[in-house]
Amino acid sequence: MxxxxxxxxxxxxxxxxxxxxxxxxxxxxxxxxxxxxxxxxxxxxxxxxxxxxxxxxxxxxxxxxxxxxxxxxxxxxxxxxxxxxxxxxxxxLGVVFQQHVLLPWLTAKQNVLFALQAHGASRRSAAERESLAEHWLGLVQLSEAQDLKPGELSGGMQQRVGIARAFALExxxxxxxxxxxxxxxxxxxxxxxxxxxxxxxxxxxxxxxxxxxxxxxxxxxxxxxxxxxxxxxxxxxxxxPFRRPRDRTAIESSEDYLTLRRELLESLTAQP
Amino acid sequence: MTTTPRALQHRARRERTVFQLKSAGGMVLFAASFIAIWHVATAGYEDGGLAPTPLASGQRLIEVLSSAFVHNPPNEVGIVFHLAASLQRVVLGFGMAALVAIPLGLLLGTSRVIHDALDPVIQVLRPVSPLAWLPLGLALLRDSQATAIFVIFMASLWIILVNTIDGVRRVNPLYLDLARTLEATTANRVLRVLLPAALPGVVTGLRTALSTAWLVIVAAEMIVGDRGMGTFVWTEWNAMNINSMVVAILVIGVTGLVLDRSIAQLHRLIPAN
CATH class of the missing domain: 3.40.50.300 (P-loop containing nucleotide triphosphate hydrolases)
Incomplete structure (x- = not known):
């Protein structure tokens, strides 16, 4: 890193x-x-x-x-x-949309799998795609929920499926x-x-x-x-300029953070 | 009053039972008063004449049902064979209409250009009574069976088509954006995104079309059928069997109800959310 x-x-x-x-x-x-x-x-x-x-x-x-x-x-x-x-x-170019845009008739895992196979030719076997989908859902802590449909997930979980889907596309x-x-x-x-x-x-x-x-x-x-x-x-x-890996608390208490934040807010509220 | 979950559950169940009993009682009461009024209104026609009485209609119902499976054409054909003939025409005409209208609707729903080109034709043909196609069908097909199916086809086609287009138009455009960003193949985009997302419109179209088809087949068979519920109504009328009309209405109504309830099962395919 x-x-x-x-x-x-x-x-x-x-x-x-x-x-x-x-x-x-x-x-x-x-x-x-x-x-x-x-x-x-x-x-x-x-x-x-x-x-x-x-x-x-x-x-x-x-x-x-x-x-x-x-x-x-x-x-x-x-x-x-x-x-x-x-x-x-x-x-x-992978996209994570503003709303989650999961297909409601598919489970979380099926949604990720659909992204992996939608373009037809895939260099991966079905088993490889499946383990890839599970891997990414695991990384966003959704292994337990992978067989639930979007309607059964909270807003945050839905968006995490969307993120897992975008990442899985590589x-x-x-x-x-x-x-x-x-x-x-x-x-x-x-x-x-x-x-x-x-x-x-x-x-x-x-x-x-x-x-x-x-x-x-x-x-x-x-x-x-x-x-x-x-x-x-x-x-x-x-x-x-903050170093990675970043730590939220450390960043937010730094002097630079406050300066940048003020600068950004001024810039955002400036009238054209 | 106890308020344990068990007691609450028990009370809820009892309230539901009471409600169901009340509805059932109301139904019986309504049916009884309907028959009573009917009986009074048709008093004096017991010895025949052109009004069905409850009693004679009931007898006729038993007669028709007890000879339901008699098959000795052309004079003795049981009600089951009439019903089967009508159902067969409806299933064939409706099925062919669905096979044409759903793919066409998916196409017209997604392509503005093709839709706008074909829309005037659809709008002009849609309000035409399906029966108006009947003489044309006879002239072109020269076959009464094929003509009846053709009329049902025409009766169903526009309804399924228009509802499918509407269903496609209501699909969340972000689903299609998603399909594009995934570079989905056309087959995947249509079959795995568009069709399931448009399903509410498609199912509404199928359901409305099937009940319309069932309405139309009776009328069509009065004209072309040598068998079918419409033919049954028409031959019984010509034989002055007025009590058979009540029987026919009952059979047609119950069948229509069963058809509607069966196709309504398609709604289960539609995902919640």
Whole structure:
């Protein structure tokens, strides 16, 4: 487990894991006309980096994530995944949705298995897929609940299945769209720690959309602040210098934490 | 008053029994007064004439049921054979309609372009009484059995189609986003995501279509059938067996109820949540 403070010390010539360049996106509304949600947004994410995108609600955070996921296509600009331009959703990009999006007629395990076999050809045997699904459900402490249907699980458990499913896909990049936003404070707190542990053990590239400053500070190496929409832009790009593995209590009582937190909150509440 | 869980459970059970007894008593009372009013209203027709009396209808019911399995065509055909003929037509016509309408509905529900292209046709043909297809069926198919099935097909098709489209439209769009991010194959997307998610609409369509088909078959058989519940009604009417009408209504009603209850079992397939 290495420190990620020096994530910009990349090998020369090595492309970033994810590159978003000059992306714009607007939607046509029946009454309000054309609304430019994102004005030119550019940033790149290095391999193994955990970045968070925060911004006021309605700033287009989720739109940005959908563009990266390939679920929407940008009006201008492009999204690149190392060497490949993203034009459609890809298994190289795993998504954890805002709502849990589990298929209600399948059990927790079947939901993970479905993700593993949905694209047809799989290099794994059925038994391998099964043990992979069980492995990931175990890592989010759901072994006991693997044969329950989503309707029988609490909100936190449902979202943990969603997280296990995204991790099980072994995508290079994981996109998390306010995954904990709909949960109560206590559950959210516990799941933040679980995500922290998983992300530090897994060394993948993460993009988290959140409106929770503390969540962003706990989990990320870098925080991008999106300005108030329409025509949202990245108005700040903050490096989070805490060492990994991180300890929540230690971080939250540090001087840097308070400074960063104040800076972020000021940035978020600043009027355009 | 005791309040142990056991006592509470016991009391709840007793209250439920009392409620059920009350409902059953009400039912008997209602049936008895209905028959009494019927009896009074048709007094004076006991020796025949064009009103069924309770007593004569009851006798006729026993007659029809006791000769239910008589099979000596063309003059003596038991009610069971009429019923079987009607059910067969309904099952065939309805089944073929389901085979066409469910896949078509899944397609039209997902493709806006194809839907908008075909929608005017659907909207014009949907309100047409299924019986209006009957002469066309006779002309094209030149066979009364095939025509009856065709009419049932037409009666069921639009209902299943429109409800399936509606069911697909109500599918949580995030399920489809999920399928896309997983790069699901078309077969997996349609059969393992779209169809189960659209099932409430599909089942509603099947259920409504089956009861409509059962309504329509009786009318259709009055015109084309050489056998069937509709034929039974029509031949008995021509023979002035007015008491048979009551028997026919009872048999048709009970069968319709059984059909509806059986297909309603499909609702069990729909997941909670």
């Amino acid at each position: 290495g420190t990620t403070i020096e994530t910009d010390a990349q090998l020369p010539g090595k492309p970033p894991a994810l590159e978003i360049s000059k992306v714009t996106k607007g939607f046509a509304h029946r009454r309000r006309g054309f609304q430019q949600v994102l004005g030119e947004v550019s940033f790149s994410v290095d391999e193994g980096e955990f970045i968070s995108i925060i911004g006021p609600s309605g700033s287009g955070k989720s739109t940005l994530l959908k563009l990266i996921a390939g679920l929407e296509s940008p009006d201008q600009g492009h999204v690149r995944l190392t060497d490949e331009q993203i034009a459609a959703p890809s298994r190289r 995508s290079e990049v994981l996109l998390l769209d306010e995954p904990l936003g709909a949960l109560d404070a206590l559950t959210r707190h516990a799941l933040q720690l679980q995500l922290l542990r998983l992300s530090e053990q897994q060394r993948r590239t993460f993009v988290l959309v959140t409106h929770d400053v503390d969540e962003a500070l706990l989990l990320s190496d870098r925080i991008l602040v999106l300005s108030h929409g329409p025509q949202a832009r990245i108005q700040q790009d903050l490096r989070v």
